[in-house]
Each structure stands twice: as C-alpha cells, then as structure tokens.
Amino acid sequence: MAETTVTEVLAELAALADPKVRAANEKHGDDHGVNLGKLRAVAKRLKTQQDLARQLWRTDDTAARLLALLICRPKAFERTELDAMLREARAPKVHDWLVNYVVKKSPHAEELRLAWLADPDPVVASAGWALTTERVARRPDGLDLAGLLDVIEARMADAPGRLQWAMNHCLAQIGIEHAGYRARAVDIGERLEVLKDYPTAPGCTSPFAPTWIAEMVRRQRETVTAS
Template sequence: MELSLRAKDIIAQINEGTTKLGDLRKVANDIKKDHELALELWSTGQFLPRQLAILIMDSKQLSQQLIDKLDCNIEQHDENERLKLADWLMANQLSKDKRTISLMETWEDSQSSLQRRIFWYYQARLRWVGQTPPPNSEELLFKIETRIGKEVPEVQWAMNFTAAQIGVYEEKYRSRCIALGERTGLYKDEIVAKNCTPSYLPKFIAIQVNKLNR
C-alpha cells in the first residue's frame, strides 16, 4: 500500500527508541477515529504504527474476516510484540463494542491461538475491572482444569490469569483455584520484578486478596 503524506508524517513522529504508550495515546487523541488511516499505518508492518493503528480503528468495521487478517499479520511479530498487539487489540477495540464482544465469545475453540488467548484474557478482564463477576465462573474453571495442560503457552497464561481472577474475586472458588496452581505448577519458579505479582496461582491470589482486604 502506498502511504499517504499524512500517514508518512505521523510515522515520522514515532521514534522506536523514545515513544511511549502515553505518547501514542496523545497522537491517537488528536487523530480521533480514522479507519482508513489505521489500515495505512497497519500496512507498514511496524510495531508502533500498528499499536497506533489499533487506537484509531473503527470497531464497527472490524469483521471476523478483517480480524483474521490482523491476526495473521500479528503472527509475523516476535513473541513480545505479538502478545502486546493481541492484548492491545482486545483492550482498545474488541471489548468496546457489543458486536465484537460477541465475536470474542465465539473464540474459545478457535484455530487461532491468539484468538483463544483473547477469549480467555477477556474473561479475566471482566473480573479484574471491578464489576460483579459473570455467572459462568464454574463452567470456565472446569474447562481450565481440564484443558490448561494441553494448551500452548500464550493461551495457558490467559487461562491461568482467568483462574487467578476467579480465585481473587469469588471466595467460593478460591481454594479450588489455588489447588489448580499447586497441581499444574505453572509459573511456580517464575522470577518477577519488584512490585510485580507472580503468576503462580497460590501466590497471585494471596497477594491480591490481601490488597483487597486492606
């Protein structure tokens, strides 16, 4: 795709070494919603222009077909960028519109690991944003218990995170979520930076519940 002068000017503002997420949001706020420009930025294949593109997309134009195309493009990035783009798309676009939320809810068994990750990460997000947990925790927890050991790492993390949020916000499932972490041993030996919460379920749940009870 031949880039417009506007797209080129915007890309020139973005510096891989110094641009932060807050800077991208300021640029996006100035642009507002511009789906055509978003697709131009996306076509560059570059990480920061794609992050900015996600912020200015029109969620009403995000069909399953287009999402599948974005998914394939995201797969071309390294692991760190790939997961950031997928999570960024979920948080800034897919979770903002009832129609795209309905799409996400069909991705539990998607052939795309990124779409399965988004399904589970969205379920977790429904809980940690502070609202009343949806009534599907029992069903989700059963599926996590039976499937998490067979999933690819990027989906495992999101399933584990969902179990963590269920354990934190729903006391009746807490011991079950802790037992899941003890059984799987996922992230037990993970080393995290200071002030970061480890992903190992027993530790995560204990730390977050303690924060809620302060």
C-alpha cells in the first residue's frame, strides 16, 4: 500500500471542511470546520502512524493536529516533546485531546502533571489540573487532597477561564470520589459560586460543583442499591 502523505491528508481534510461546522466551533475557540465523526473515520482508515502524526502536528493546522492525536502512539513521545506540544496547543479541542488521549497514556504523565501544575501559564496549568483530576478519580494514593482543596479555595475564584474550569472539575471530583472531603468540597463550591449560573441544557448536570457532586453521588448510591 502506498504511504499516505501529509499533502494528501490536508487535501482530504480541506474537502471535509464545512463552513457551518467551523462557525459552530469558533464559538468555542476552535478554528476548524471538520465534523469530528468524519475526522475519526479518517483516523480509523489511517490507523496508527507515528511519523505521519508528527508531520501533521507540525502543520499547525487544527484539524490536522486533532487527526494526529488520533493516529499517534502516545508512549512514543518524549517528555520534552509532549511539553512543547502542550504549549503549542492553544485551540481548546486540541488541548483537551492532547491531555486526554495522549499525555494520560504516557509514562511521563506524572512528571508532567507536577511540572504543569506549577506553571505560570494558566493554559499549561489547566493541563496539570486535568491530570490531577484523573489521579483523584483513579489513583489517589499519595495525593494531598486537603492541600489541593486549599489551593482551589485560594485561587479558583480569580483563575482565568480554562484554568478555573479545570480546578472546578478537580474540586467536584474530590467531592464525588472521597466522602471524607465531600462536605468541604461542597462548602468551597457554595462560597466561591464558580459556574453557579452556567447555562445547562435540560437533562445535563450543572458544572456548579455542589450540584455536580450531589448528582453524581446520588447516581452512585442508586447503582449500589440496584445491584
């Protein structure tokens, strides 16, 4: 089979671009017009291709970078490479996919989590908080949950948007997963009122931490009761 080139992939992505999709994405800060379902179909066809993924990333095209994150081999990236990629990933969807699809699967995830948490760039720091939220939920051993709540209590209210959102997610996750810290997490959320008035579609859970915590704990209890 002939090797797929970057030029061919970019031409395919350009043909898939839809002005209406782009307009919708731009409302969220993402500058591309490719339907994500179609993008995933391209990725499924291409399968894992680490070299092509690196080349697509270097184009600085948002759709190409999203595709790169779907066809890459997460464990093949060096720590310094992932750090550089995170700092280049300013489009929200690229940032989210890089953290969730690649960095979380990397052997460098914990080292990067600690480094990014302390980074002065709020967008980079938000990635550190996203990785911390992952640990709160899946591997909390060794985490200073009380210390995390201290930082959230002191800094979340004045944090820039993406960082605030990531810290709020961590706050909610601590309250959901760790009953011993639940009352304090709810109290912090109630006092800071971060995302309290965030518009929430019918049937969706509000990102306001006290509401989010209460709903997820209710579901957990229902699951236990049903089983």
